[in-house]
Amino acid sequence: MNKTLYITDLDGTFLTAGSKLSHNTKDKLIKLLDDGLLFTVSTLRSIESIKHIFDGVNLNLPIITRNGALLIDFKTKKKLDLTDIPSSIKNELIKNIETIGSAPVILTYNEKEITYFKEDVNEGTAWFYNSSRFVYGQAVEKYTNIDAIIDEEWIGITVIDKLEQLQKLRYVLEDKFKSDLNVNITESIETPDHHWLTINSIKASKSNGIKYLKEVCGYEDHKIVSFGDQPVDIAMFEVSDLSVAVENAHEDVLNRADLIIGHHENDSVIEYIENDFKIKV
Numbered sequence: 001m002n003k004t005l006y007i008t009d010l011d012g013t014f015l016t017a018g019s020k021l022s023h024n025t026k027d028k029l030i031k032l033l034d035d036g037l038l039f040t041v042s043t044l045r046s047i048e049s050i051k052h053i054f055d056g057v058n059l060n061l062p063i064i065t066r067n068g069a070l071l072i073d074f075k076t077k078k079k080l081d082l083t084d085i086p087s088s089i090k091n092e093l094i095k096n097i098e099t100i101g102s103a104p105v106i107l108t109y110n111e112k113e114i115t116y117f118k119e120d121v122n123e124g125t126a127w128f129y130n131s132s133r134f135v136y137g138q139a140v141e142k143y144t145n146i147d148a149i150i151d152e153e154w155i156g157i158t159v160i161d162k163l164e165q166l167q168k169l170r171y172v173l174e175d176k177f178k179s180d181l182n183v184n185i186t187e188s189i190e191t192p193d194h195h196w197l198t199i200n201s202i203k204a205s206k207s208n209g210i211k212y213l214k215e216v217c218g219y220e221d222h223k224i225v226s227f228g229d230q231p232v233d234i235a236m237f238e239v240s241d242l243s244v245a246v247e248n249a250h251e252d253v254l255n256r257a258d259l260i261i262g263h264h265e266n267d268s269v270i271e272y273i274e275n276d277f278k279i280k281v
Contacts, residue, residue, distance in 0.1 A: 002036065002037075002038075002277065002280040003221060003222045003223060004038065004222060004223045004224075004225055004276070004277070004280060005038045005039075005040070005061075005213070005219050005222045005223070005224050005225070006037070006038065006039045006040075006225050006226075006227075006273050006277075007039075007040055007041070007042050007064070007210060007213075007224065007225070007226045007227070007236065007240070008039075008041055008042070008226070008227040008228075008269055009041070009042060009043055009206075009227060009228040009229060009230070009233050009236075010041055010043040010045060010050075010053070011043070011044070011045070011189055011229075012187070012189060012229040012230065012246070012248065012249075012264055013227050013228055013229045013233075013246050013249075013264050013269060014041070014227065014264065014269050014270070015053065015264070016264070016265060017189055017265060019053070019189065019190060020053065021053060021054070021057075022267055024267050024270070025267050025269075025270040026056070026057060028267075028270050028274055029057060029270060030056070030057055030058070032273065032274060032277060033057070033058055033059075033060070035277075037273070037277055038061065038219075038222070039059070039061065039273070040059065040061040040062065040063050040064070040213070041059075041063050041064065042063075042064035042068065042206045042209055042210070042226070042233075042236055043063075043064070043065060043067075044065075044066060044067050044186065044196075044198060044232075045065060045066075046065060046066070046107075046113055046115070046132070046136070046138055047063070047065055047070075047072045047074075047077055047113060048113070048132075048136045048137055048138040049131075049132075049135075049136040049138070050063060050065065050074070051074070051077075052135070052136050052137075054074075059074040059075075060074070060075070061074070061213070061217070062074070062080055062212075062213060062217060064206060064209030064210070064212075064213075066107060066155045066156050066200065066204075067156070067182075067184065067198055067200055067204065067205065067206060067232055068083070068200070068204045068205045068206040068207070068208050068209040068235075069082065069083050069084070069155045069156050069200045069201065069204035070082050070083075070109065070113070070155050071209060071212055071213075077112075079109065080212075080216075081212055081216075082109055082153055082155065083200070083201045083203045083204035083208070084109070084153040084154050084155060084201060085154040085155075085156065085157070085180075085181070085199070085200070085201050086180055086201065087150065087151075089177060089180055089181075090146065090150055090154065091146065091150070092176075093157070093173070093177065093181075093199070094106075094146050094157075096169075096172055096173060096176065097157070097159060097169065097173075100165065100168060100169045100172065101165070102159045102161050102165060102166075102169060103117075103118040103120065103121050103122070103125055103159070104118070104157045104158070104159055105117055105118075105125060105128065105157065105158040105159070105160070106143070106146070106149065106154060106157055107154065107155040107156045107157065107158065108149060108152040108153060108154050108155060109152065109153045109155055110152045110153065112139060113138070113139065113155065114139045114140070114141060114152070115132050115138055115139065115140045115141070116140075116141050116142070116143045116149060117129050117140060117141070117142055117143070118142070118143065118144075119142055119144065122160065122161060122194070123191070123193070123194070124160035124161065124188070124191040124193065124194030124196075125160045127190060127191050128158070128160055128191075131190070155200070156198060156199055156200040156201075156204070157198070157199040158196060158197070158198055158199075159196070159197040159199075160188070160191065160194050160195070160196050160197075161194055161195070161197070162193075162194060162195070163185070163195045166185050166195050166196075166197040167185070169197060170183050170185060170197060173199065179202065180201070180202055181199055181200065181201065181202055182199070182200045182201070182202055182204060182205060183197065183198070183199055184197070184198050184230075184231065184232040185197050185198075185231075186198065186230050186231075186232060187230065187250070198232070205235045205236075206232065206233060206235050206236035207235040207236055207238055207239045209236075210224060210226070210236060210239050210240070211239060223241045223242070224239065224240040224241050224242075225240060225241065225242045225244065225273075225276070226240040226242075226243055226244065227244045227245075227246065227269050227272075228243070228244075228245060228246075228249065228253060228257075229245065229246050229248060229249035229250060229253055229264065230249070230250055230253060231250055231252050231253060233253060234252065234253060234256050237253075237256055237257065237258075242258050242259065243256065243257045243258045243259070244257060244258065244259045244260070244261055244269075244272065245257035245259070245260050245261070246260075246261060246262065246263060246264045246268055246269065247260060247261065247262050247263045247264075247268070248263050248264055248265075
């Protein structure tokens, strides 16, 4: 029996530059899942965008979304586990973001995931709004005062802006909220002129998502093989038995990986999984 669980990041790792599954990857994944492959994803994306991308694919394991803050049953969309931002720091956190001159996008959960945008946003955030609402059909709302949503569970906050602006913001947030928050900057394929700064509870991470799968879902005795391309994936690597970076990964990720495979545009992850799975069956 093959006791390997494969977990992959999506953008820049498993998907094409157009944020899609290639036909080759999709066809092979469907066949491998039918043959018993244990496979799931760990991503910044929401459940709605993941279901859109994997339309026609029977993902039968829980998925790790929002960089590990929210674990979801793929079929039912039901919340399995949520690590939210502490209520005690919400007001101060938003104030610090807005003081820097950026517009925070607040990701919440109140029986379903809702994404809150400010009225005035830059080009990168406008793309995020349109994509969330019109492409993936997510629940999106505009907000002017956070007091109206302060009691909802905050999955995280996303700030889309120029890299220099986000680096300045990250320095401020890590200085003031070091014991409360994980703050990461990620390159964006869809909005190359902007980077994404993501904020989650210090207890939320891709590594804790994997720990949940092992301890709660019964995969403690399985070998974990993970795939990634961005620094946020390093936490996932640290709790994996084998960490695999794609060729196009960030330098820090390449340096931390056990193995480096081909470029994400060349279906390198599914090719590796297919070969490895066949050997172990």
